[in-house]
Amino acid sequence: MSTMNHSQQHLLGTSHMTNRRDFLAASAAVVAGTLHADDPQRKSSGSFGIVIHSYPLRSREKGFSNPAKFLAFCKERGADGIQISLGKLSNDDAKALRAEAEKQFMYVEGSIRPPKDKSDVERFEKELLTSKLCGANVLRTVVSPGRRYEVFKTPKDYLTFAENALISLRLAEPVLAKHKMMLAVENHKDYRTGELVAVMKTMSSEHIGVCIDTGNNLALLENPTETVEALAPWTHSCHLKDMGVEESPDGFLLSEVPLGKGFLELNRIVEVLRKARPTIRFNLEMITRDPLRIPCLTDEYWTTLDKVPGRELARMVARLKKHTAQLPRTSQLSPKDQLAVEDANVRACLEQGRAKLGL
Secondary structure (H helix, E strand, O other), X not given: OOOOOHHHHHHOOOOOOOOHHHHHHHHOHHHHHHHHHOOHHHHHHOOEEEEHHHOOOHHHOOOOOOHHHHHHHHHHOOOOEEEEEOOOOOHHHHHHHHHXXXXXXXXXXXXXXXXXXXXXXXXXXXXXXXXXXXXXXXXEEOOOOOOHHHHOOOHHHHHHHHHHHHHHHHHHHHHHHHHOOXXXXXXXXXXXXXXXXXXXXXXXXXXXXXXXXXXXXXXXXXXXXXXXXXXHHHEEEEEEOEEEEEEEOOEEEEEEEOOOOOOOOHHHHHHHHHHHOOOOOEEEOOOOOOOEEEOOOOOHHHHHOOOOOHHHHHHHHHHHHHHOOOOOOOOOOOHHHHHHHHHHHHHHHHHHHHHHHOO
């Protein structure tokens, strides 16, 4: 194995994971993942998979995002399943994917765009049926065009988005009910927790729930554990991640870090979700990248968040002072080294999830 440089070692986590010993421990997940994949008990009860977004760099490679290839790739790493877009597969390929997943005792969850308008319902139903043929019964979705504080320039822009999101979900609901499928709406740095709870209550459908992302709402100044506790009754899928923060002049920087290297209360989060939904699957979303800028000390950030109490910002400032650490960067690495760190981070997360979270 080639020796990693200092930057690569640093990228395996926060400032607590910067030496060669920690890197070697993370790399040991290669062996551990193989052992878990061959464990019969794990096969019968697996609930710890990987979302395709954990590999944004490798996904640029031709063919990597093919669901069958991604399933095999994740099995090699000891994962129990995958979450990926499925809707463009042929019927034969969909059936083959389901057969292979069942053979490997792995699960498949889908990712889909909700119908934009009535003319888009046919596309939505076709992709839903393909996903069902793959063996997926839960489909993750997002209803926003991007991060709230970056996309919406006026309060009216956000209100228009919220109205259109409800229209979209109402168009999807009868199709979901007809085919007995679950659509799980991710908290995608768009809705604050109370707003997404209101959407779920408005829809009041057994076929529309939540794909809880355990870190996203930090960008909207919320406590991750409180977000999980509030959304747990509607949650049917999970993007599991740990987070690190770093103070910056206009707010803070936010980044996924390997499980156990951030400050999220992961054991509590897993406990809450399992109690609310015993069959829930935890899909690892470890995105290796430069930190995201959260400019919460600028006027622009507050354009659509003017009703957020000042105490929420104060709580975030206190959180920053307690947990701030130098976050990993990747853009200065070579493409080859970026790919290596991306995979090492995922492997480290899988090992930590097995060893410390009972996944």
